[in-house]
Each structure stands twice: as C-alpha cells, then as structure tokens.
Amino acid sequence: MGKRDGYSRPGFFGEINHYDAKGHKVGESRPGLFGGMNHYDAKGNKMGHSDPGLFGGMNHYDNHGHKTGHTDPGFPGGANHYDSSGRKSGHSNPGLFGDWNHYSD
Numbered sequence: 462m463g464k465r466d467g468y469s470r471p472g473f474f475g476e477i478n479h480y481d482a483k484g485h486k487v488g489e490s491r492p493g494l495f496g497g498m499n500h501y502d503a504k505g506n507k508m509g510h511s512d513p514g515l516f517g518g519m520n521h522y523d524n525h526g527h528k529t530g531h532t533d534p535g536f537p538g539g540a541n542h543y544d545s546s547g548r549k550s551g552h553s554n555p556g557l558f559g560d561w562n563h564y565s566d
Contacts, residue, residue: 466551469561 467481469490477490477498488508490498497512497519509529511519518533528545532553535541539554540561551565 466563466565468556468563469553471559 469479479488488502490500499510500508509523511521521530530544542551544550553561553563
C-alpha cells in the first residue's frame, strides 16, 4: 500500500486543508476562478494550481506555470498521482469523514 504521507480535510469556506502524517498543517488549497484549485503553503505563499484535465482528472502546475504532474480517478473511488514524466508517484483514498489519506508509492 505504501507509507501514509498525510491527509486532507475540507475546511469551512470551500478550502481543503492539508496535513502531514503527524497532523501538522502543511498548506491549503482554495477554489480558483474557473473550476481549478490554487495551492498555498502553511505560511500562505502560493505554490501552484491545478486545473481540470481534458479527459477528467486534474493537471498540476507550479507557481511558474510548469506542469508538475496529474491526478486521475482510481478504483474504487480513489485517485492515482503521476509525476511530470507520467510515472505513478502515489495514490489517495477517501477517509471515513470526508478526509483523503495520501500515500507514496
């Protein structure tokens, strides 16, 4: 299955809060203007964004607009993550209370 790297939880205002495996907040993602998400570190610095892909999933970009990878729907109900070279780098599975658990491969 891989080592659990952290988890994400929905916030009160549409954002998603990200935590490391020890429960320390490492960042958040906020809805963007056109259906994507903007990503910030724990200090509020913008780190990049994700936009919906043409055939589903999400494409991920750094703060300079360079594609860093993509995420595709997994089975059953999870998500598979890939780096910029197309190699699988991890996966996420839904938790019990709307959380997502993240794992590296």
